[in-house]
Amino acid sequence: MLELNSITRSFGERRVLHDVSFSVARGRMTGFVGGNGAGKTTTMRVMMGVLTPDSGTVTLDGQPISKDARTRFGYMPEERGLYPKMKVAEQITYLGRLHGLSTERAKANTDGLLERLGLGERANDAVESLSLGNQQRAQIAAALVHEPSVLILDEPFSGLDPIAVEVVLNVLKDYASQGAPVLFSSHQLDIVERLCDDLVVIADGSIRASGSREGLRAEHSGNRYELQVDGDLGWLRDEPGVEVAEFDGGYAVFDADSADTAQRVLRLAMAAGPVKNFTPQHPSLSQIFKEVIQ
Known part of the structure; x- marks a missing residue:
């Protein structure tokens, strides 16, 4: 080494x-x-x-x-x-x-x-x-x-x-x-x-x-998630502790104030219908670079 x-x-x-x-x-x-x-x-x-x-x-x-x-x-x-x-x-x-x-x-x-x-x-x-x-x-x-x-x-x-x-x-x-x-x-x-x-x-x-x-x-991923469902995710904008970054009908990228909030969103989405995708989003090197040099 x-x-x-x-x-x-x-x-x-x-x-x-x-x-x-x-x-x-x-x-x-x-x-x-x-x-x-x-x-x-x-x-x-x-x-x-x-x-x-x-x-x-x-x-x-x-x-x-x-x-x-x-x-x-x-x-x-x-x-x-x-x-x-x-x-x-x-x-x-x-x-x-x-x-x-x-x-x-x-x-x-x-x-x-x-x-x-x-x-x-x-x-x-x-x-x-x-x-x-x-x-x-x-x-x-x-x-x-x-x-x-x-x-x-x-x-x-x-x-x-x-x-x-x-x-x-x-x-x-x-x-x-x-x-x-x-x-x-x-x-x-x-x-x-x-x-x-x-x-x-x-x-x-x-x-x-x-x-x-x-x-x-x-380490730098925070609490950003990608969610895709069969229905509409309009309700997500009104959820406490959630800030929607991207939205397109049944697709959204959102920031949660905690992991518990993210899990609550997932439960609500599953209760409303089939969930196609729910994954945490990891930042690119470019995003990490910009964050750490500020």
Whole structure:
């Protein structure tokens, strides 16, 4: 498990990270979300050892992370860092060699990754000749070529079309399934909600929420329910403790002031006729994000 404990970091008089603590579990995909300037990239750079925190620690499986251990990290920065005039496969192989792989192992890993990421036919093309989406795939290959034990990816899905997102996702899931902690940031909340196992929300340099995706949805769900019946639900507007959010004849979404009120509504609906559907509504990641950063 990769853990951050009470990380603070300032640039001059401006404090960028405030007591940041969260964990990235092995074998799970953790989405790291926040607005521009929230502190995501600074946090990732601290995790990679690029920046030193003013206070706090970063540990892996309970131990401080040595320089040698960090060479086993796979890192993809938001800014593309590949050499534009170098051939794709040549560059990825070179980066594998820099991480200590033999030439044969680095080349084999490069060939396999480029095929999986849909770049096999572009292996001998210069990076600058690729589309932005394909450059993004090449950048991901660069982060993975040395068989990292930890993955930290800053906006890995930026510029990718839906098919490419699925391709990259399958590759990342394989690494997670092998026991690697995988942390990725993204502004695309719909993608994060669909892909991740766990979520960390940061705003103004502070962690506002963290936990499993389903756990956070349950925690922030409140008492909103969806109700659908064969008849008419006009009576629901007059029920004490109920506020109707959506209404269309026999369909309604309502907020109840307590679980007991919701159960009373259900009993009344059943007494009036067949109930087709009665379910609690869980908020989307976008709704949770808006709630916790206010």
